[in-house]
Structure formats: C-alpha cells, structure tokens
Amino acid sequence: MTAQRTRTGVEVVLGGPRVIRGTSIGLLTNFTGTTPDLGRTVDALVAAGAPVTALFGPEHGLNGSVQAGQTETSTYDPPTGLPIFDTYLRNGRELAELLAASGVDTIVFDMQDLGVRFYTYIWSMYDCMQAAARTGVRFVVLDRPNPLGGAVLSGPGLDVAGYGSFVGRADIPLRHGLTAGELARLFNTRDLPAQGLRVDLDVVPMSGWDVAADFDRTHLPWVAPSPNIPTLDTAFAYCGTGLFEGTNLSEGRGTTRPFETIGAPYVDGRLPARLRETETAGVVFRDVWFTPTFHKYAGETIRGVQLHISDRSAYDPVATALTVLDAVADLYPGQFGFLPPDERVDPPERGYAVDRLWGSARLREAVQAGRSVLALNPGAEAVEAVYGDDVLLYPRGSM
Incomplete structure (x- = not known):
C-alpha cells in the first residue's frame, strides 16, 4: 500500500478551481518554494495564470547562494524577468515603503520554515505581515509542514521587550510546534492587534499532513532550507x-x-x-x-x-x-x-x-x-494545550 503524501499549500492552490485572488501578486519566497516535482513555485503560479508581478527575497537570498547574515544582490529573476525586492533586515516603515513601491495588492508567502524560533524565515513573514497591514495589502500563506512535527513544543519563550530581534519578534517557544500558516494566524490574532494592526489574511492549508510525524513521513522531497541545514x-x-x-x-x-x-x-x-x-x-x-x-x-x-x-x-x-x-x-x-x-x-x-x-x-x-x-528547560508540552482553534489548522490530540 502506497503511503499518503502530504500536499502543500501551493499544490492545493494549483489543483483547485482558482489560483490566488489579486490583480498584482508579490511572492515572498526562495529556493525552498517548490512544487513536489521540485519546480519553482513562482514558475508554477505564472504558468497557472496567477498575476505575479514581483518577488521578495529573505535571508540567504532568493536562490540561497549566500551564508547566514547575508543576502543576494540580484535585482531581477532571469527565468521570469520579475523584479526582486530584498526584505532582509528591512522592517517597519522602510519595509512598508518597499511594499508600496512594488505596486502589489497581495503578498503570497511560500517558504519552508524549520519549526525553530530563531530561524529567520518566519520573521520575514512577520515583518511583511506588518508592512501589509500598514499598506492595505492582502497576505496569503501557502502552508508547508513543520519539519520537526506539530505535536509538541518545547523550550523557553521570548522576552520581547528585552530581547526581541530578527531571530525573535514574538513570544513563542523555541520549538514552537506550528506551521507557517498557523504562526501567521497567531501573529494576526495576538501580536499585530497589540500594535493596532491586522492584516487581511488567508492561509491555504495542506492536506494529508500528520502532525505527529516528522518531515520524512510527508513523502515530500527535502530541500535544504539554508546552506547549513543540509538534512x-x-x-x-x-x-x-x-x-x-x-x-x-x-x-x-x-x-x-x-x-x-x-x-x-x-x-x-x-x-x-x-x-x-x-x-x-x-x-x-x-x-x-x-x-x-x-x-x-x-x-x-x-x-x-x-x-x-x-x-x-x-x-x-x-x-x-x-x-x-x-x-x-x-x-x-x-x-x-x-x-x-x-x-x-x-x-x-x-x-x-x-x-x-x-x-x-x-x-x-x-x-x-x-x-x-x-x-x-521547561520541557515538552502538547501543542493543543497552548494554542487554540483560532490558531491551529490541523487536528491535534483530542481536538
């Protein structure tokens, strides 16, 4: 019997009756934004007729060719000719101005998170959610698995006032136990409203994801999410x-x-x-x-x-x-x-x-x-004991 494969958010979108609502889409992505056959998300969306007009890159750059703390210098994507806007280390007003200058009305996030608070892709998402809220731009997350699984969380939270930074914008456990889509829901119901902000958010959930399983059991190909996370x-x-x-x-x-x-x-x-x-x-x-x-x-x-x-x-x-x-x-x-x-x-x-x-x-x-x-070490805790159904998209425990 063939094991069930998880279908990522981008696969769900491409297999549905419509692509993504919006007239000018900016894709916040990188080399981990792939389809199951390892094609690029951007190419698949463009081929499906999505009006992608800009790309936004995080730490390590769109192509992942540089080490931690660096970003690439390319200003356009040769295969598509689309302009690339660098978001790394930009936040607040500067990022909002960048978003406004791009002319997009929708930001779509598709990157592979690691499930660890100090991994920066989720904070690129967080910063862009803030900027989208300030500029009236919609925000869509194409969800992907948490490689560490989604059943447990562990480690300390974050004292944001004293130690908030680009390796932690919000108070979540070190091993947070959520997908990027669930984190976006958490940020939009808890952290952004505390700043007087809320973004028009849409999360495209996965299908067939077992929260108790690690990434190997998704039967998806592993794409190293940065140069020093090979396996x-x-x-x-x-x-x-x-x-x-x-x-x-x-x-x-x-x-x-x-x-x-x-x-x-x-x-x-x-x-x-x-x-x-x-x-x-x-x-x-x-x-x-x-x-x-x-x-x-x-x-x-x-x-x-x-x-x-x-x-x-x-x-x-x-x-x-x-x-x-x-x-x-x-x-x-x-x-x-x-x-x-x-x-x-x-x-x-x-x-x-x-x-x-x-x-x-x-x-x-x-x-x-x-x-x-x-x-x-506060020890491990069940995810459903900490987060509510306004955050969680996939069944945990007795939910």
Missing part, C-alpha cells in the same frame, strides 16, 4: 545546538555536519566521555576531530562531539543542547565563554547573541554564576 537530522539538532552560535564553541559550520558537530580547541576526551555517561534520550555522542573550512576556528583541527540522532521521537533538542552546555561549562570553566555583545546589532543594547537566541539572559547568567542550566 532533516541537522534541523532537529539545530533546534538546540543553534544556541552555540552565541558561544566560543564551533557549531560545526564549515563541516559536512553543521549543528551536529560541536567542538573547540580547548575540548579534550573528557567531553565525549562525560556526554556518553548521560544517556541522553534519542542521541548518541561520538568523539570527533574536525577542521572547519570557514567560520569559527577555520583551518584549525579541533576536538569535540558529533550528535548521532538515533530516535527523533525521543530526542529533545533543547534538553540535549543544555546537557552539552552544562558539561562544557563544568569541564572547561576558564576557557568556555559567550561571544561578547556585537556593537553592530541594532539596537546595540540587545547585548549577547545567546540571550537573543535563548529569549532572555537567564541561560548565560546561570552559566556565568556556575549553576547547572538543566533546570532551565
């Missing part, structure tokens, strides 16, 4: 080890296993030995030596651990990352540290990167005070 296991690991971007540990950028490989010049054999004693659920730790080709410790051979995720359903990314952090801080107290505040951050008083990633200063302050961080 689904990387996505699961990143949900926790992405926190190490704010430390002097290498998070494996510049290796073939980013976010699954963690290390530093000061790490020795005690770390893998300690971690193997923890019997952390769903993962096995392996002693590794590696030489990053770029980013932290580029060209330097260093030691660390590789996370081998053995059971995704049992694996808790946040708990695992805290276990690693606890061990490193205990074993190397004079050498492990957090990266200092980056004065280029806007505004600079946001301080330490790890605080923005965690959502508050509590994690850093616990380590600096010599306390274990394991107690900071």
Whole structure:
C-alpha cells in the first residue's frame, strides 16, 4: 500500500478551481518554494495564470547562494524577468515603503520554515505581515509542514521587550510546534492587534499532513532550507545546538555536519566521555576531530562531539543542547565563554547573541554564576494545550 503524501499549500492552490485572488501578486519566497516535482513555485503560479508581478527575497537570498547574515544582490529573476525586492533586515516603515513601491495588492508567502524560533524565515513573514497591514495589502500563506512535527513544543519563550530581534519578534517557544500558516494566524490574532494592526489574511492549508510525524513521513522531497541545514537530522539538532552560535564553541559550520558537530580547541576526551555517561534520550555522542573550512576556528583541527540522532521521537533538542552546555561549562570553566555583545546589532543594547537566541539572559547568567542550566528547560508540552482553534489548522490530540 502506497503511503499518503502530504500536499502543500501551493499544490492545493494549483489543483483547485482558482489560483490566488489579486490583480498584482508579490511572492515572498526562495529556493525552498517548490512544487513536489521540485519546480519553482513562482514558475508554477505564472504558468497557472496567477498575476505575479514581483518577488521578495529573505535571508540567504532568493536562490540561497549566500551564508547566514547575508543576502543576494540580484535585482531581477532571469527565468521570469520579475523584479526582486530584498526584505532582509528591512522592517517597519522602510519595509512598508518597499511594499508600496512594488505596486502589489497581495503578498503570497511560500517558504519552508524549520519549526525553530530563531530561524529567520518566519520573521520575514512577520515583518511583511506588518508592512501589509500598514499598506492595505492582502497576505496569503501557502502552508508547508513543520519539519520537526506539530505535536509538541518545547523550550523557553521570548522576552520581547528585552530581547526581541530578527531571530525573535514574538513570544513563542523555541520549538514552537506550528506551521507557517498557523504562526501567521497567531501573529494576526495576538501580536499585530497589540500594535493596532491586522492584516487581511488567508492561509491555504495542506492536506494529508500528520502532525505527529516528522518531515520524512510527508513523502515530500527535502530541500535544504539554508546552506547549513543540509538534512532533516541537522534541523532537529539545530533546534538546540543553534544556541552555540552565541558561544566560543564551533557549531560545526564549515563541516559536512553543521549543528551536529560541536567542538573547540580547548575540548579534550573528557567531553565525549562525560556526554556518553548521560544517556541522553534519542542521541548518541561520538568523539570527533574536525577542521572547519570557514567560520569559527577555520583551518584549525579541533576536538569535540558529533550528535548521532538515533530516535527523533525521543530526542529533545533543547534538553540535549543544555546537557552539552552544562558539561562544557563544568569541564572547561576558564576557557568556555559567550561571544561578547556585537556593537553592530541594532539596537546595540540587545547585548549577547545567546540571550537573543535563548529569549532572555537567564541561560548565560546561570552559566556565568556556575549553576547547572538543566533546570532551565521547561520541557515538552502538547501543542493543543497552548494554542487554540483560532490558531491551529490541523487536528491535534483530542481536538
């Protein structure tokens, strides 16, 4: 018997009686905006007669050719001739002016989120929803699966007033458990109204998505959503080890296993030995030596651990990352540290990167005070216990 395949929002739209309402559509998308045969969403919509007149690109650019914190410089899309408007690091009035200048009356969002608060595609969506609300532009989300599944959430929320940034605009858990479409509904019923805004929102749901399943069970092709998330296991690991971007540990950028490989010049054999004693659920730790080709410790051979995720359903990314952090801080107290505040951050008083990633200063302050961080993990919780039916589009639990 052939397993059922999930049909994404774009596939539902293309198979329906109409395309998308609007006379001038701007598509907020990138290389993850694909049809099941791996064609581009933009090409499929244009071929179906949708009046797409502009493209909007996020971090990594429309084609995904650049690393984190960068965007491409192309101003038009050669296959279609459509103009490209760069949204990366634009928000507020500047983004609203960009939207108005584009002349579109509808923005359509189609990108693959990761299910992690500090992954920026959802905040590009959030910023563009704000801009659309300010300019009277409709907003449509073509929904896609949450790669980590939609049954559980975990990790801390975000103190928006103190630590809001482009890696977190709204108070959602670190592993949020929602699809992009559900997040859009949450933002439009909770966060935008708090600012006196509300967008004319339409979400095109998927069909055949099992919220308890990870991405592999959708039977959709995996398209790496950014250069350093090559596999689904990387996505699961990143949900926790992405926190190490704010430390002097290498998070494996510049290796073939980013976010699954963690290390530093000061790490020795005690770390893998300690971690193997923890019997952390769903993962096995392996002693590794590696030489990053770029980013932290580029060209330097260093030691660390590789996370081998053995059971995704049992694996808790946040708990695992805290276990690693606890061990490193205990074993190397004079050498492990957090990266200092980056004065280029806007505004600079946001301080330490790890605080923005965690959502508050509590994690850093616990380590600096010599306390274990394991107690900071709020643990996993059922999605339906936190969000209501004004947000959720797909059945969870007893709903």
